[in-house]
Amino acid sequence: MTTLQLPTFAPRPGLLTRLRLLIALGVIGTLVGLIFAPKTTLGGLLLGACYNLGMGLGAMVIIALSYITKAGWSTALRRIPESMAATLPLTCLIILIVLAAGFHQLYPWFNSHEHGHVDPSLALWRKPAFFLARAAGCMIIWLLFTHAILRNSRKQDQSGDVRLTHRNVGLSGVFLMVLALTLSLATFDWFMSLQPHWISTMLGVYHFAGLFQASIAAMIVITILLQRAGFLQQIVKPAHLHDLGKYLFCFTTFWGYIWYSQYMLIWYSNIPEETSYFILRHNGPWLAVAYVSVALNWAIPFFGLLSSTTKRNDRLLFKLAVLVLIGHWIDLYSIIVPSMAGPSTMIDLWSVLPSLILLPIFILGMLRALRGSPLMPARDPMLVESLHHH
Amino acid sequence: MSRQLFIAAFKHEDDLLHAVADLRQAGYVFKDAYTPYPVHGLPEAMGIRPSRLPWVCFLCGLTGGLLALIGQYYLSAVEWPINVGGKPWNSSPAFIPITFELTVLSAGLGSLAAFLWRYKLIPGRQPPVLETGANDDQFVLAIPEHNATFNPQELKLICNRHHAIRTEQRIEPDGQAQSIPAQQRGAA
Numbered sequence: 001m002t003t004l005q006l007p008t009f010a011p012r013p014g015l016l017t018r019l020r021l022l023i024a025l026g027v028i029g030t031l032v033g034l035i036f037a038p039k040t041t042l043g044g045l046l047l048g049a050c051y052n053l054g055m056g057l058g059a060m061v062i063i064a065l066s067y068i069t070k071a072g073w074s075t076a077l078r079r080i081p082e083s084m085a086a087t088l089p090l091t092c093l094i095i096l097i098v099l100a101a102g103f104h105q106l107y108p109w110f111n112s113h114e115h116g117h118v119d120p121s122l123a124l125w126r127k128p129a130f131f132l133a134r135a136a137g138c139m140i141i142w143l144l145f146t147h148a149i150l151r152n153s154r155k156q157d158q159s160g161d162v163r164l165t166h167r168n169v170g171l172s173g174v175f176l177m178v179l180a181l182t183l184s185l186a187t188f189d190w191f192m193s194l195q196p197h198w199i200s201t202m203l204g205v206y207h208f209a210g211l212f213q214a215s216i217a218a219m220i221v222i223t224i225l226l227q228r229a230g231f232l233q234q235i236v237k238p239a240h241l242h243d244l245g246k247y248l249f250c251f252t253t254f255w256g257y258i259w260y261s262q263y264m265l266i267w268y269s270n271i272p273e274e275t276s277y278f279i280l281r282h283n284g285p286w287l288a289v290a291y292v293s294v295a296l297n298w299a300i301p302f303f304g305l306l307s308s309t310t311k312r313n314d315r316l317l318f319k320l321a322v323l324v325l326i327g328h329w330i331d332l333y334s335i336i337v338p339s340m341a342g343p344s345t346m347i348d349l350w351s352v353l354p355s356l357i358l359l360p361i362f363i364l365g366m367l368r369a370l371r372g373s374p375l376m377p378a379r380d381p382m383l384v385e386s387l388h389h390h
Numbered sequence: 391m392s393r394q395l396f397i398a399a400f401k402h403e404d405d406l407l408h409a410v411a412d413l414r415q416a417g418y419v420f421k422d423a424y425t426p427y428p429v430h431g432l433p434e435a436m437g438i439r440p441s442r443l444p445w446v447c448f449l450c451g452l453t454g455g456l457l458a459l460i461g462q463y464y465l466s467a468v469e470w471p472i473n474v475g476g477k478p479w480n481s482s483p484a485f486i487p488i489t490f491e492l493t494v495l496s497a498g499l500g501s502l503a504a505f506l507w508r509y510k511l512i513p514g515r516q517p518p519v520l521e522t523g524a525n526d527d528q529f530v531l532a533i534p535e536h537n538a539t540f541n542p543q544e545l546k547l548i549c550n551r552h553h554a555i556r557t558e559q560r561i562e563p564d565g566q567a568q569s570i571p572a573q574q575r576g577a578a
Contacts, residue, residue, distance in 0.1 A: 260486060267483050270475065306448065390430055 009231055009370045016367070019360040026356030033350035042102035043340045044351030046190065047332050048358030049098055051214075052091040054207075054328070055362060057183065058215025059084035060146055064172035067149075067165070072385030073243050076235050076376050080222050082153060084215065085146050086369035087362050092139040094358070099135055099190070103128060106340070109196040134189055138182040145175040153377055160379030183208055194339040198277045202262040207335075209258040213251040213297065214328035217321040220244045222366075224318045231375055238312040239390045245311025248321065252305065256298035280338050285346030289334045296327025329355070394535035395421065395562040396542055397521060398549040399528045403429045406529040409552040410435045413531075416548065417539050421532040424524030443501055450500025451493045458492035459485055528555070534562065 033041030059081035066074045104110045109126055124130060149171050152164045184204030192203050200206075223244065226232045266274045281290055301320050310316045333351070341348040377383060400406045406423065410432065413420075420436050423429075466472065467479040477484070506512065521530040533545060546557050 260483075264483050264486065268475075307444070 009226070009367075009375050011367050011371070012229075016364070019364055022360045023357050026353055026358075026360070029353035030357060033353055037350040038102075039105050039340050040337065040348050040350040041354065042098065042105050043194075043336050044348075044354035045098045045102070045358070046095070046106065047329075047336045047351060048355040049091060049095045050190070050336075051329055051332055051355065052087060052358055052362040053095060054211030054332075055215050055218055056085050056088035056091055056146075057142065057179065058212045059219070060088075060142070060149070060175065061179065061212055062215060062219060063149060064175050067169045067172040068176070070169070070382070072382045073240060073389045075380050075382040075386035076389075077219070077223055077232075077240065077244075077386075078153070078377055078380070079370065079373060079375055080219050080226070081215070082150055082373070083366045083369035084218060084222075085150060087365035088146050089143055090361065090365055092143060094361075095190075096132070096135060096139065100132055103131065107193055107196070109193060131189065134185060138186045141178055141182055145171060145178070149175070153380075154373060156377060156379055157374060158379075160381075162381050165381055180208075191335050194336060195277060195280075197273055199273050200262055200266065200277065202258065202265070203335075206258050206262050209251065209255040210297065210328050210331050213248065213255045214325055216244070216248045216251055217324035217328070220248060220317060220321040221325065224314050224321075226375075227314070235376065235387060237390060241314055241317055242308065242311045243389075245305055245308075245317050248301065248317075248324065249305035249311070252298060252301045252324070256294075256302065259294065259298065280343055281334055284343050286334065286338050286343065289330060289346060293327060293331045293334050296323050297331055301327075392561050394540065394542070395560050396533045396535075396540075396545045397558045397560065398531045398533075398545070398554045399521060399523055399556045400531070400549075400553065401528065401555050402553070403432075403529055405552045405554070406531060407431060407435055409531065409549055409554070412548050412552070413533065413545070416544065418533050418545070419536050421534045424521060424530040424532070426524060426527060426529075429529070443505060446504040447497050447501040450504075451497030454496025454500075455489050455493035457496075458489040462488060 030041060030045065033044070062074075062081040063078060063085065065071070066078065099106075110128070149168050152168045152171075155161070156164045187204040187207040191207065192198065192200065220241075223232065223236055223240075227236050263278065266278060280286065301324050304310055304316070304320045310320070337348055337351045341351065398409065400409065403425065406425070406429065410420070410423070414435070414437060423432060423436060425432070462485040463480060466481070466485075471479045474481075474484075511517075519525075520532060521528070524530040531549075533540075542559050549557050
């Protein structure tokens with residue numbers, strides 16, 4: 001292999017200060033919120049933490065998919081999703097704390113004694129300890145796979161051992177299958193039970209569609225920002241952006257498809273335990289949020305990314321990816337907040353403020369991981385193919 | 391009117407790409423390149439303008455989708471309303487699957503038809519084979535006589551510099567690719 005100039009990353013110092021300032025602001029806002037409006041503030045904490053979780057898990061799916069498909073094009077960019085996934089331990093810890101501290105505020109089923117007789121299995125399912133154990137179990141599984149896959153990738157920087165790639169291919173396959181089950185369970189537990197009488201078996205895959213789309217958008221944004229800051233300049237070519245754009249386009253379509261599938265099934269069968277979700281969200285001020293969510297997550301990026309010109313143009317692609325990132329936040333907002341803010345509010349400040357802490361925490365964690373490793377997996381056997389991608 | 395056609399065959403795709411770059415710099419235009427498999431970067435190197443097929447695809451899809459929406463609206467809300475589960479006559483969520491299917495169907499079939507029509511690939515037609523080597527292991531470049539700068543000596547020189555395994559001049563009748571009779575095919 002030819003000697004390669006290994007780029008290393010260093011963020012501008014002003015950026016870190018500004019992020020820390022945002023965190024301070026968010027902490028003040030959240031503390032005030034916890035006193036005056038604990039329920040929606042806790043909802044906001046859950047929302048912000050789950051946004052970060054989606055970025056990390058989506059990044060893991062990007063990594064796992066490129067391993068099991070033996071994709072060559074994305075190898076040079078793999079450190080970007082790896083740095084996003086490196087934030088997962090802290091994110092999981094935050095979610096666990098929010099759930100443990102706030103579940104009696106967040107989840108109406110905790111105090112409900114409306115039934116004289118409760119099915120013993122349901123009673124066990126509702127036990128706080130079991131609820132937290134399920135969450136912790138899912139997180140431990142995600143973190144074990146993340147740790148193993150990222151460690152193998154970093155080990156390869158030293159050894160260049162091709163067996164590490166094969167090991168990660170195996171791990172990735174198992175991870176994807178396990179994630180499908182655990183993420184569904186977590187979504188049902190954390191999101192669906194916010195409105196305990198509502199049932200949608202599609203909510204798990206809906207959550208996945210959104211988080212995966214958003215993490216591809218985040219990967220695009222980070223790639224382009226790194227390129228603009230002078231890193232990855234000889235490495236990222238229009239062909240890489242084109243592929244990332246196709247990736248985003250593909251899962252934008254997937255999100256639209258899953259959104260419609262959930263909506264259409266519920267609309268068609270029209271039974272009360274399913275429609276309650278949309279009755280709350282598609283009436284009054286929440287309808288505007290629903291429209292904005294569909295516009296940002298599907299309509300605008302779908303038609304914007306149809307043409308290959310947009311996908312190869314870094315400025316247009318960047319703008320569309322940012323819209324998707326905002327859209328995913330609004331999407332989570334429209335899943336979580338209406339259940340606790342009620343039908344007449346549209347913008348609940350207390351549930352927005354915690355994101356001011358959590359998003360900068362994600363960015364800081366990601367930057368730290370990006371700084372801590374070479375910006376390219378230098379001795380990955382697929383790297384040469386990735387560099388010559390056109 | 392017939393014109394001269396210069397043909398060069400290469401053994402490697404990189405030789406072809408380099409020859410194309412040099413020839414283009416020297417001011418030549420290309421009739422086409424014939425390769426056993428798609429060569430990345432070749433259309434850009436030859437200066438071929440981007441395909442207009444995506445536009446055909448988009449317009450066909452749009453037509454199909456609109457037709458599906460209008461058709462369903464007309465049938466279920468105007469011409470023959472049927473009460474389905476108490477839903478309104480004009481129930482747009484129920485129209486989406488068929489709209490989607492017709493969009494995909496007409497975009498797919500429309501693109502295919504436009505492609506076949508544009509390249510005159512009518513089923514059963516004898517394909518104009520310029521060089522049989524391109525079906526096998528050779529990368530073949532065809533350069534037509536287009537203006538006074540057409541210089542076979544220079545062409546030969548440039549192509550040989552890039553390890554052309556064979557160069558040849560022939561007459562192209564009426565701008566059509568010359569079909570090779572069956573008995574000659576093995577010889578190429």
